[in-house]
Amino acid sequence: MGAGETIRTRRRAVPWLLLALWVGVLAVASPFAAKLGDVQRDRITDYLPASADSTQVAEIQDRLPGGETTELVLVYHRDGGLTAADRQTAGEQVARIAGEHDLAGEPQGVPSKDGTTLMYPVATNEPGDDEKKRDAFVDAVREVAHSEGGLTVQVGGPGAMTTDASKVYNQLGGPLLYTTVAVVAVLLILIYRSPVLWLVPLAVAGLADYLSMGVAYGLHEAFGTQVSGQSTGIMTILVFGAGTDYALLIISRYREELRRIERPYDAMRAALRGCGPAVLASSGTVAAGLLCLLAADLNSNRGMGPLGTVGVLCALAAMLTLLPAILVLLGRRVFWPLVPAYGSTPKVRRSLFAAMGSSAGRRPVTVLAGGAVLLGALALGALNLPGSLKQEDSFVDKPESVDALQTLAEAYPERSSQPITVLTPADRADATLATARGTDGVDSAQQGRTGDGWTEVVVIAEDAPQTPGETRTIEALRDRLDGSYVGGPSAQQLDLKETNARDTAVVVPIVLVSVLLILIALLRSLVAPLILVAAVVAVWGATLGIGGLVFEPLFGFQGTDPGLGLLSFVFLVALGVDYGIFLMHRMREEAMRGAEPTTAALTALRTTGGVIASAGLVLAATFGVLLNMGLVALVELGFVIAVGVLLDTFLVRTYLVTSASVALGRKVWWPGRLSKTPVEPVRPQRQPEPV
Template identity: 80%
Template structure:
């Protein structure tokens, strides 16, 4: 029944977000420090994330193909059960085959199909699939087989891990810089955008940390998907910045109308809290659906994003961004025009007048 209108005066009513804002406004530095310590402690859990996810561990329940590979591994413990594929020029097939057989960690190799000037060689390592030993064998083959290509499922997983590591170094700074520039143009400030960007990075780290605390010990997962960090970052930054714009832009509108920083921050939280909470709950539930999927990658992605959205909605936007804005006062709009306006002192309360009849 309550339809918000632009420029309307919020009704004075006690709500959950009013209570949250009041607690953040009374002791902003204490709330900010406590929240930062909590997020930092949760982010440390990221160091407990299991290693790269092996292909046979990608399912929440064991399929027949994985059971068959395990049966082969028990029957032939001295050799691998998943071939490494080498593609070499046809004219050098014999030379390549001899070089492969002389490589440490190779159990056997045999020539396969030939076509279009290329020959396929199937290689079995002595180490189990996607183990440290097999990875060392793949790297040794790639180093010594000049002009040939070393592939197969294990080599693909190795390439995927390296590619995602490279993408994180490139994509994360580009996304953060792009978002920062957009926020600077929108809010006419440097400090407020930096607060919002720092908030989404903190949420991302804390969500991954919670994943590290539960994926292995609680869910029993043997690894994490190499793309988990990058995909969860992109989703959480996109969603978190949306919520930040709802809150901070309303705060700027209130400041432009003459409200003091603390009053503007609390009014913004009271008027946008319902929108942010509703959107957060819907999005968290949407991504939580992925935890019902039979693929470990999807379960991990859905869990991290759902937890991150809830942290962003009910902790970071409600308490940390609000308390930081209250603590900084007009400095939050530096170097814009709003930061140069003097803060007006709060007028003292007028003493209550005693009615004449009481004398």
């Protein structure tokens, strides 16, 4: 066998070997991927700060006799005042519930002073820590406690609110995946204008998502990584969003090389050599940024880091191996009807990005200053962001549990309708009870369950839940009850807010340093990385400002999720730098070929502008899917990231980064050798004759 035949055989074998490898990998991952849903947990302890009082309360409660308690409040209300028949109906329904379920004690009705409302606190250990049994218990109670004859009956309380939230998180499984796939499919069809090509990156992204599910399950089993509905949903979005971005860049470069190189195998090798470093660095920044979340104290944030990283790396592996293999095997015909013929040149058209580059090239300082003023003005809108999101305002559409909470707040203004739970060592129960009763802001306190060396003290505050008055009561209890833990729904929200502030102060600097180091290594410069990092930070501030202008006035949201600032920063910095890498890496390529700084910058924008715009639209659309979810926190996160990506793609990347590069000239590559002397133009190598 001659040398030429050996080369041809190798070319034919490599794609098939890669396909076989992926078949084997997916076969191994399949049993684990199917189990990911079984280990997904959306209990409050899966989202709380790891070291907070409220977390300790929730975990100790799980160990008390009967395990985790499901607490409900049955609310019976009639605007004109309850009738005797209403009270009889309430008693009969509660008695039926007590007969069908193992309740903790006999429920006692508490009437409101105005006579319009009667509430029955109900608690049970029956479901334990089984989320499916808890949801089934809540649904069973709601089936019995139903409205009739003008009497409004609502089932609320912490257990009901947790069930309502879990139903929303269930949408982050199948419905989120299907919606994401549909959105990406439509965009790819519009971008490629081909009946076949769009299927390839979409199918590869789907296989990468399936692989990520298997790897995520393995991480959980090996290291105890927390798996929640939020983290798995974000992982899927990252696989399709980031993965499709990488595919767009690779396919665009592959199309270029097919015009220069005859054989698809050789064209793909050239494409991967050209854009591979940018794709690797891009995925590296995202992975590094997400892994920085391991430094967070909030359980939900810390668990999201590894799972998000898994999604990005699985997408990277698929797009650098499986996608090229399939494209090479399908050959040029996969681009039909716009097939890039060997030796052809694409039609030269005046593109939008060439026009943008021309304006930035003529007056770079003016464009740069104008853009900076615009971003600064938008950032001022962050001052209008609503305060911290209350528990009852966390749903887009109010569920029954929230309606019940609001009914209680109106009917019992003299007391809180949501207990504060204090856990104290059993030998100090009496002293703790006395101290709690003597604390300012406490309406009443009584002893609850005892076991495992601990005693519950149930405290009712004078002020409504999650008001400044109740917050002062919780803080006073924590100050006075040394050695005890103060928890409950309101304490959990307080801990979430404080821990998010702490996590932001810790994680943000780590993310900035990590991303900056990766950019320095890739671009071999200090100035260019600083420009890119400054640009994405400016985008983050401006996007939060846009959120402040629309969240309450347009969306009607009554608060901002405490974790929005940190999560949006991590995602916008990590993902936004992606497009800067694509642009700057191509700019550096042109400079290495001897192009003058202005020419290199404008050429890079002209050649990468289209693919960056397409990638930005896809990524924004995938995160935009979260706008259809039922939790305000997810809608806010999806909005901020989607708008931030679009702002970065069409303003910052095209105008401001290009303008800064033109204005600085060779200094943009300081202190690398490109900043000192012009580079001798590299003569294109003659392509070898086909063998």
